[in-house]
Amino acid sequence: MTGAWRGLLPLTALLLGGADVRPTQEYLSPEIREAQEDPSRHPGWLWVEEGEALWRAGEKPCASCHGGIAGMTGVAARYPAVASDGELLDLEGRIERCRTQHQGEASFGRESEALLALTAAIALQSRGMPVAVATDGPAAPFLEEGRRFYQTRQGQLNLSCGQCHDDNAGRRLRGDVISNGLGTGYPAYRLEWNTMGSLHRRLRACSLGVRAEQFPPGSREYLTLELFLASRAKGLPIEAPGLRR
Ligand code: HEC
Ligand code: HEC
Incomplete structure (x- = not known):
């Protein structure tokens, strides 16, 4: 970062009315950051490959309607998004809809290997692209719900998300x-999980960390929270599939 730019940051934060939000890769250790960029050292690539195979599999493959998976470029950067029926969908939810409504198959299920694989393969098509979620119109009430969740003190530790992720970003906590x-960066392969997991699985870990209620993956609480997180990340690059300790 140049000196001039550093000088501008407090001003930008003031103008945006928010904290200084930086790409997640800047917080990763050099080893993890490098491995995240290197398919030969990133176990998440097994899921990407499986997702690419699933894209072409079955009687009515995803590819039969959507063409090559490269056609999904930029899609992950726009999710979560409000569907035509007014429901807020994350990328997993959108895929499940195609699975049941367009493919006519049983849903994969949250945290299933197949759903994580397809989500990872689709998200990869947007790697490096800036987050560009819609936050106005039908998305606005969901965004406010997510913002409220983010700002509310929770659990036995009585901490809001922002007290860690805004006020204490850059500091160490239990080795992180x-x-x-x-x-x-989600879905991400987390070494502690020894597998790929969704953003909502990670959010459950943060809820548990403050001894607050954990919501199921795909719950309204985590969907609206995800939208608010994406609004904070607007303009920052998609890093999925991520690699985490
Ligand atoms: C029979 C055709 C059909 C099949 C098969 C199908 N889709 Fe879709 N898909 C659609 C249509 C149509 C839309 C637009 C939204 C809608 O009308 O439901 C869509 C939308 C999407 C979107 C959102 C795109 C955007 O720009 O927001 C994703 C992601 C997606 N599909 C993934 C998949 C995956 C993954 C599969 C396979 C598991 C699949 N689709 C199978 C027809 C299909
Ligand atoms: C006590 C501090 C603390 C609180 C409160 C907390 N988290 Fe976390 N969170 C962490 C730590 C530590 C990590 C792992 C390091 C990292 O990625 O920030 C983490 C990771 C995350 C990640 C994954 C980032 C990545 O790229 O892997 C997300 C997303 C997240 N937290 C969101 C939230 C949200 C939303 C809340 C409120 C419901 C919350 N956290 C509450 C400490 C906290």
Whole structure:
């Protein structure tokens, strides 16, 4: 970062009315950051490959309607998004809809290997692209709900998300460097999980961390929270599939 730019940051934060939100990769250790960029050292690539195979599989493959998976470029950067029926969908929810309504198959299920694989393969098509979620119109009430959740003190520790991810970003907690708490790297392969997991699974870990109620993946609470996280990440790059300790 140049000196001039650093000088501008407090002003930008003031103008945006928010904290200084930085790409998650800037908080990763050099080893993890490099491995995240290197398919040969990133176990998440097994899911990407499986997702690409699933894209072409079955009687009515995803590809039969959508063409090559490269046609999904930029899609992950626009999710979560409000569907035509007014429901807020994350990328997983959108895929499940195609699975049941367009493919006529049983849903994969949240945190299933197949859903994580397809989500990872689709998200990869947007890697490096800036987050560009819609936050106005039908998305606005969902955004406000997510913002309220983010700002509310929770659990036995009585901490809001922002007290860690804004006020203490960059500091260490139990061996982790606290990032700005964005969803840009999900789904991610987490070494502690020994597998791929969704953003909502990670959010459950943060809820547990403050001894607050954990919501199921796909719940309204985490969907609206995800939208708010994406609004904070607007303009920052998609990093999925991420690699985490
Ligand atoms: C029979 C055709 C059909 C099949 C098969 C199908 N889709 Fe879709 N898909 C659609 C249509 C149509 C839309 C636009 C939204 C709508 O009308 O439901 C869509 C939208 C999407 C979107 C959102 C795109 C955007 O720009 O927001 C994603 C992601 C997606 N599909 C993924 C998949 C995946 C993954 C599969 C396979 C598991 C699949 N689709 C199978 C027809 C299909
Ligand atoms: C006690 C501090 C603390 C609180 C409160 C907290 N988190 Fe976290 N969170 C962490 C730590 C530590 C990590 C792991 C390091 C990192 O990625 O920031 C983490 C990780 C995350 C990540 C994953 C980032 C990545 O790229 O892997 C997201 C997203 C996140 N938190 C969102 C939230 C949200 C939303 C809330 C409120 C419901 C919340 N956190 C509450 C400490 C906290």
